[in-house]
Amino acid sequence: xxxxxxxxxxxxxxxxxxxxxxxQAGEAGKVVFVAGQASVGARPVALDAAIQEGDELTTGADxxxxxxxxxQGFLVLRPNSKARIVAYHxxxxxxxxxxxxxxxxxxxxxxxxxxxxxxxxxxxxFNTPVAAIGVRGTDFVVxxxxxxxxxxxxxxxxxxxxxxxxxxxxxxxxxxxxxxRELFAGQAGLMLQVQRGQTSPQLLxxxxxxxxxxxxxxxxxxxxxxxxxxSPGGDVNLDAQKSSNVLNNGKQVTxxxxxxxxxxxxxxxxxxxxxxxxxxxIDVTPPVIVPRSxxxxxxxxxxxxxGGGVDPDVIAKVKSGAYEEGMIAGTYQITRxxxxxxxMPKEGNVSFALTGSDATLQRNGQDAVVATVENAHLNIxxxxxxxxxxxxxxxxxxxxxxxxxxxxxxxxxxxTPSISSTVISGYxxxxxxxxxxYIFKNVQPSVTVTGGTSWSR
Numbered sequence: 001x002x003x004x005x006x007x008x009x010x011x012x013x014x015x016x017x018x019x020x021x022x023x024q025a026g027e028a029g030k031v032v033f034v035a036g037q038a039s040v041g042a043r044p045v046a047l048d049a050a051i052q053e054g055d056e057l058t059t060g061a062d063x064x065x066x067x068x069x070x071x072q073g074f075l076v077l078r079p080n081s082k083a084r085i086v087a088y089h090x091x092x093x094x095x096x097x098x099x100x101x102x103x104x105x106x107x108x109x110x111x112x113x114x115x116x117x118x119x120x121x122x123x124x125x126f127n128t129p130v131a132a133i134g135v136r137g138t139d140f141v142v143x144x145x146x147x148x149x150x151x152x153x154x155x156x157x158x159x160x161x162x163x164x165x166x167x168x169x170x171x172x173x174x175x176x177x178x179x180x181r182e183l184f185a186g187q188a189g190l191m192l193q194v195q196r197g198q199t200s201p202q203l204l205x206x207x208x209x210x211x212x213x214x215x216x217x218x219x220x221x222x223x224x225x226x227x228x229x230x231s232p233g234g235d236v237n238l239d240a241q242k243s244s245n246v247l248n249n250g251k252q253v254t255x256x257x258x259x260x261x262x263x264x265x266x267x268x269x270x271x272x273x274x275x276x277x278x279x280x281x282i283d284v285t286p287p288v289i290v291p292r293s294x295x296x297x298x299x300x301x302x303x304x305x306x307g308g309g310v311d312p313d314v315i316a317k318v319k320s321g322a323y324e325e326g327m328i329a330g331t332y333q334i335t336r337x338x339x340x341x342x343x344m345p346k347e348g349n350v351s352f353a354l355t356g357s358d359a360t361l362q363r364n365g366q367d368a369v370v371a372t373v374e375n376a377h378l379n380i381x382x383x384x385x386x387x388x389x390x391x392x393x394x395x396x397x398x399x400x401x402x403x404x405x406x407x408x409x410x411x412x413x414x415x416t417p418s419i420s421s422t423v424i425s426g427y428x429x430x431x432x433x434x435x436x437x438y439i440f441k442n443v444q445p446s447v448t449v450t451g452g453t454s455w456s457r
């Protein structure tokens with residue numbers, strides 16, 4: 001009887017532990033881009049879907065998924081890949097409590113550290129079937145199958161170790177010791193490779209720009225870091241790619257280079273040179289600073305309203321001849337640089353984040369007042385050339401919802417259907433449509449709201 005009691009007590013304790021663990025599981029991030037075949041668990045991946053701790057993401061031969069993490073980092077999964085979010089708990093008040101653990105089971109993934117990870121690098125672990133990867137505040141790419149993993153660094157640095165001794169897949173945080181090896185972005189043309197059963201990674205040189213990409217190349221709109229940044233704490237620019245992708249040098253995925261397990265086949269190293277002595281200094285060319293170009297899309301007030309004057313810049317740009325005549329909604333005008341070249345993606349659903357806004361609210365028969373914009377979203381479906389946007393204008397004790405769905409022209413204009421209480425006039429901008437902006441006017445029986453918004457991926 002006593003043994004039976006202890007058995008029941010142990011089962012209850014285990015059950016409570018599992019319930020507590022499940023209760024603590026939280027959101028790791030949201031899907032901000034998806035293209036091709038991709039799933040989370042047994043269901044297709046949807047744009048804006050929340051990704052939870054414990055979720056497993058899988059992509060097919062044409063699948064791409066970008067997850068923006070809760071601490072503003074990124075996990076990018078490329079074709080024929082499978083990854084699991086083991087843990088993603090961020091504690092900004094006490095970074096010592098942060099726990100992040102990711103697993104790449106096969107294929108190619110890119111990890112860009114978010115703010116929470118940078119504050120608690122000692123509590124971050126990225127596992128493959130054969131290796132443990134820790135970060136130094138980092139953007140890196142990993143290829144793996146069941147026997148071999150390869151790591152290249154875009155910015156910051158990594159510490160890599162094979163599974164052996166005190167470094168096992170069940171652990172958390174980096175494995176650091178005599179068998180581990182570091183790699184930093186300044187070490188151009190180098191990568192770390194770990195094979196099953198190998199304790200210490202090999203530092204290899206290859207003429208291939210990024211061997212980890214082969215078989216699953218990056219899309220041109222993949223988020224980009226500060227390529228070549230040497231500082232282990234260097235920040236990462238989370239805007240979509242605005243120039244030639246330094247990681248996009250691999251073969252296209254075909255039936256001939258897909259491994260039986262579903263991942264892209266491991267390409268042979270070309271002209272490998274002997275392992276590099278990490279104690280010797282490596283020359284690093286300083287990054288080239290490109291002058292900031294004028295904004296492609298610009299909006300502002302062309303009439304004084306709500307105690308604010310006219311925005312002289314928007315009028316000056318239209319008069320300069322360098323910008324289009326633009327479009328008007330309410331008291332706002334939006335224009336675009338005539339010389340802007342826009343290459344529209346042909347597929348994928350993309351979620352944009354609000355980066356700037358201005359709004360006014362006017363009750364019937366009263367003066368307009370300054371308002372704010374809350375709860376804003378903008379999604380672009382490049383396959384169907386449509387947009388879906390919504391926001392709430394808050395002012396004078398009112399909360400006015402503004403929602404619109406419409407079309408995106410081949411020239412990147414956002415156009416509202418002719419019959420609608422909301423008028424949206426806007427443009428996409430940047431290479432691969434990485435930016436957006438629109439002005440709006442919403443007329444309701446007792447109130448009118450107008451404003452402008454800026455967005456980026």
